[in-house]
Amino acid sequence: MTEEIDVILELICEVLGEPKKAYYSHSQFSWNCPICDEGRGKGNFEVNIEKSTYNCWSCGDSEGTHGPIGKLFDKFGTKKQKKLYLLVRPEERQEKRSFIPKVKLPDGFTKILDCNKIYPPYREGINYLKSRGITDEMCEKYGIGLTSIGSFAGRIVIPSYDKDGDLNYFVARSWNPRAKQKYMNPKAEKDKIIFNENLIDWEKDIYVCEGMFDAIFLPNAVPMLGKHLSELLFTTIYEKAKGDVIICLDGDAYENAVKLYHTLNGGVLYNRIKMVRLPMDKDVCDLRGEINDYYIKIK
Ligand SMILES: [Zn+2]
Numbered sequence: 001m002t003e004e005i006d007v008i009l010e011l012i013c014e015v016l017g018e019p020k021k022a023y024y025s026h027s028q029f030s031w032n033c034p035i036c037d038e039g040r041g042k043g044n045f046e047v048n049i050e051k052s053t054y055n056c057w058s059c060g061d062s063e064g065t066h067g068p069i070g071k072l073f074d075k076f077g078t079k080k081q082k083k084l085y086l087l088v089r090p091e092e093r094q095e096k097r098s099f100i101p102k103v104k105l106p107d108g109f110t111k112i113l114d115c116n117k118i119y120p121p122y123r124e125g126i127n128y129l130k131s132r133g134i135t136d137e138m139c140e141k142y143g144i145g146l147t148s149i150g151s152f153a154g155r156i157v158i159p160s161y162d163k164d165g166d167l168n169y170f171v172a173r174s175w176n177p178r179a180k181q182k183y184m185n186p187k188a189e190k191d192k193i194i195f196n197e198n199l200i201d202w203e204k205d206i207y208v209c210e211g212m213f214d215a216i217f218l219p220n221a222v223p224m225l226g227k228h229l230s231e232l233l234f235t236t237i238y239e240k241a242k243g244d245v246i247i248c249l250d251g252d253a254y255e256n257a258v259k260l261y262h263t264l265n266g267g268v269l270y271n272r273i274k275m276v277r278l279p280m281d282k283d284v285c286d287l288r289g290e291i292n293d294y295y296i297k298i299k
Contacts, residue, residue, distance in 0.1 A: 005049045007088045008069070012047060015077040025182075026050070026226060034076055035063050047072070048228075052089060057259065103167055103188045107150035109157055112139040121148035125156055128175035133288045138216050142196070146175075152184060158212045160195040168193045171212050171225070191230035195223050202240035208260070209248050209284050217289030218248070227256040229263065237264065244272045248291055251278040261298050 005027050012029070013019065019029040020043035033045040036059035047054040047069065054072045056065035065075075069089070073082035112129065113136065115122045125146040129139070138144065145157050152172045160169040172184045194200070195212060200222055207221035208229070215221035224233060227249060237245060245264055249257040254277060265273040277296045278284070284291060 004088050008049050008085060011077075011081055011085055011088075012049075012069075012072070015073065015081060016045070023227075028227075033059060033065065035059050035065055103169055103186050105145070105159060105167065105170060106147045106152035106155070106157055106172060108147035108153070109145050110147065111143060111145040112136070115146070119148075121154070122146065124154075125175050129156060132213065132285060134213075134216065141199075142212075142216055144216075147172075154179070155184065158216075160193060160212075161198045162193070163197050165198055169195060173213065185225075190225045191232060194233055194236055195225065197222075197236075203242045205243040205246060206237065206241050207246045207248055208237070210250050210253065211283070211285070214248070214250075214284035217284050217287075218291075227253050229260055234263065238267065238269060241269070241272075244274050245269060246274045246276060248276040248278065248284055248294075250283040251280040258298065265298075 009019075009029065012031075016031040016034065019031055020041070021030045023029070026048070027050040028046060028048045030043045030047070031045045032041055032043055033056040036056065037044065042058065044058040045054065045056045045065070049069070052069045054066060054069055056063070060066040070082065070085065073085050077085075110122070112126065115126065117123060117126060125148075129144070134144070143159050143161075145159075147153060147155060147157060154176055155172040155174050157170050157172045159167055160171075162168045169188050169190060170186060174182055174184075195215070200206065201220050204220050207215070207218040209215050209218065209221050209223050210227060211225065212223045215223040222233065222237075224230070247257050247260050247264070249260070257275060257277070261273055261275050265271070275296055275298050276291050276294045278287065278291065278294050
């Protein structure tokens, strides 16, 4: 996957030049928009290689500058570049259109509360949770577990259940600081689920954060599982949220947070969106949910 992303990135660079910003961990890159930027250097043209989509935040709607990456090559590249792209684009996209197996918890999944706490691999995991301030109560509330075997070995697992209490997703975070891949998630589409919707009270204020490790520190939170709001989560918040919506992304995602603010702050949600700006290198989990000092006003 990473190699494919590099090849595709190179191809897009042939078309658009060097990216203005690069978030390798999310395979998200931005350029100055070839249609509307006109030398202003705004970097509004975002491409997400893993999701195979692009969008210009400024002229996407008016000029149709958004869609699958294939369209990007049709519009701005050559036939040859498009052909190459189709050859190397991520397999997963093609798979996703077909059958996706039902999510099941990783092999060896054991709830923290049921763990033998002196078994060394488990102890490592439990120590990791302690170091991040995650308590037994939180482990119980969210059904947090771990596994020391299989492809998810050495990971803390937080399951997600839908409204009816059926498992629909999980996040698995490595407790080894040297792990190449911090998170490993199941092959389900994260944009098609709302993490732990069974625990969300839509009548109360809702916190929107990036990851589940942030969400567990907030009273009524929904994680985006990244820095971008899915269509489903947007619609659900719009239709169901009765209180305020508080945006609390990681400190390094201020630009995403402002965009999110403007996306949400309209229609029935107008004037109900609040914003938290955390220090650059911090997230909600680092601050153990103590975010009250960081509210800001957006004009
Ligand atoms: Zn544009």
